[in-house]
Amino acid sequence: MDTFEAIKTRRAIKKFDSTHKMSADDVKSLMELTILSPTSYNQQNWRFVTITDQTIKEKISIAARGQAQPKDGSLIIVLCGNTNAWNQDPKRYWKNNTPEKQELVKTNLAKKYTDNPQNRRDEVFRSCGFAAQTIMLAARSMGLDSCPMMGFEYDQLAEIINLPSDHVISMMVVVGKRAEDAAPRGGQLDLNEVVFENSF
Numbered sequence: 001m002d003t004f005e006a007i008k009t010r011r012a013i014k015k016f017d018s019t020h021k022m023s024a025d026d027v028k029s030l031m032e033l034t035i036l037s038p039t040s041y042n043q044q045n046w047r048f049v050t051i052t053d054q055t056i057k058e059k060i061s062i063a064a065r066g067q068a069q070p071k072d073g074s075l076i077i078v079l080c081g082n083t084n085a086w087n088q089d090p091k092r093y094w095k096n097n098t099p100e101k102q103e104l105v106k107t108n109l110a111k112k113y114t115d116n117p118q119n120r121r122d123e124v125f126r127s128c129g130f131a132a133q134t135i136m137l138a139a140r141s142m143g144l145d146s147c148p149m150m151g152f153e154y155d156q157l158a159e160i161i162n163l164p165s166d167h168v169i170s171m172m173v174v175v176g177k178r179a180e181d182a183a184p185r186g187g188q189l190d191l192n193e194v195v196f197e198n199s200f
């Protein structure tokens with residue numbers, strides 16, 4: 001499937017085929033594509049919890065206020081961010097590059113995030129947004145479907161996945177085989193309302 005087709009046919013699916021399973025190899029392929037998503041300074045501050053265990057999926061459906069997608073989908077990916085990634089041996093983010101480049105990145109990361117918790121948090125959400133879209137488009141190209149989800153009790157989900165204290169949950173994406181098409185699109189705004197040439 002080409003990229004335009006994947007973009008056009010991706011929809012937030014509400015009804016998944018609960019009998020469909022993804023193999024460990026499929027999950028691995030999807031995650032290998034996902035970690036090619038861009039992050040500022042290549043800090044790779046996303047952390048992904050992948051869940052195929054049915055008991056945990058059912059707990060997550062309860063945390064998602066009874067929504068069926070987590071329990072019926074084949075895979076739940078909880079997209080989290082490590083707000084301290086910038087400061088955790090950052091030279092490794094440029095391990096293929098020169099020591100000078102590695103040192104420069106370390107200095108720049110420190111400038112950007114030391115004493116700036118808001119920026120550390122914003123960075124997680126930026127990174128996870130790109131990763132989520134990669135997941136959904138890659139899934140589509142694998143003949144699968146997805147649903148991005150934010151409708152859940154944050155503290156309940158954090159407990160289920162044992163979220164570390166310096167990590168935050170950005171969203172989850174359920175991946176699986178659609179059992180029913182999505183309803184027709186809600187309707188896109190006019191380009192005129194959302195696109196501005198050169199300035200607002």
Ligand SMILES: Cc1cc2nc3c(=O)[nH]c(=O)nc-3n(C[C@H](O)[C@H](O)[C@H](O)COP(=O)(O)O)c2cc1C
Pocket residue numbers: 010011012013014067147148149150151152171182185186
């Ligand atoms: C951050 C975010 C959170 C969402 N949370 C939910 C959710 O909890 N449950 C759900 O069914 N859909 C959820 N959606 C799906 C949106 O309702 C859907 O993307 C939107 O209506 C546009 O439809 P489309 O994705 O099929 O084009 C969420 C989407 C986003 C981006």
